[in-house]
Amino acid sequence: MSSGGGQQSQALTKPTFSEVQASALVESVFGLKVCKIQPLPSYDDQNFHVCILRTKDTTDGPNEYVLKISNSESSKTPDLIEVQSHIIIFLRAAGFPTASMCRTKGDNLTSLISVDSGSEIKSYLVRLLTYLPGRPIAEIPISPQLLYEIGRVAAKLDKTLEKFHHPKLSSLHRENFIWNLKNVPLLEKYLYALGQNRNREIVEQVVQLFKDEVMTKLSHFRE
Structure with missing residues (x-):
């Protein structure tokens, strides 16, 4: 959630691709023919649920994907998105039910595309991931057992990520990033x-x- 200025900034950087444009991206960047596409909820990126048409050259693999178009600000930090993508790959290899990253026709995990918005040229990083069907937790009745399972998976995830290494891992350390748990006090402005x-x-x-209880001990915690 953002203040007025934040909402304006978000509106300026969030992609606004149409379904036709998104379909063209899937075909030109990833070489897959789209038979159905629809928007998915998103915060400051743009996501599409993509169903592809199988051809003689693409007989294997899943039929459903998520096209993720990063906002223009995030697209200026490709190292960060690269690390995030490799984390997804790492967790899947470790047995977590994460999506699979799909490579571009040039055998890359992402592709930077430039769009003429009229007043300027904007660049966006695009990725394609396999679609994971399911229901958001917010739509499921909460029970102690469900909360326990969420906590158990979160703990397992945390322990597994201790083994993750990447030369650009430092790109994840962002000051004043509101989704970082140590920045809980930033919520006061909202x-x-x-x-x-x-x-x-x-x-x-x-x-x-x-x-009172956490910030005074932050220096003792593992990042």
Whole structure:
């Protein structure tokens, strides 16, 4: 969630490809013929659920994919996206039910495309991943067992990633990145979105506890 300025910045950098343009990307960059495509929810990137038409040259492999078009700001940090892509590959090899990365016709994991927006040329990194069917956790009734399983998988994921190595791993260390758990206090600037109610009080208490109990010990934690 963003403030007014953040929403404007997000709108300026988020891709706005049409379904026709996205289909053309899948064919030109990845060499796959699209028979059906529809938008998927996204935050500041653009995602499409893609169904491909099998030909004599593409008889093997899955029929459903996700085309991910990174926003123009993220596309300026290809090292970060490269590391993220290799993490996906690493976790799949370790047995996690992650998507598979699809290579471009040039045998790369990503492709940088440039688009003339009228006032300027914008560049976007595109990736294609296999589609994983399922339901978001938000749509499933919460139970203690489900929460336990989520925690168990998260712990296993954390332990597995201790073994991940990449020469550009440092690109993941971003200051003031709001999705980084150590930056919980940054949420304070968005408390206004909750209005004045019990939920806001709970969030304020959690943020304060984080400041008191976690931030004072951050130097002792493994990153």
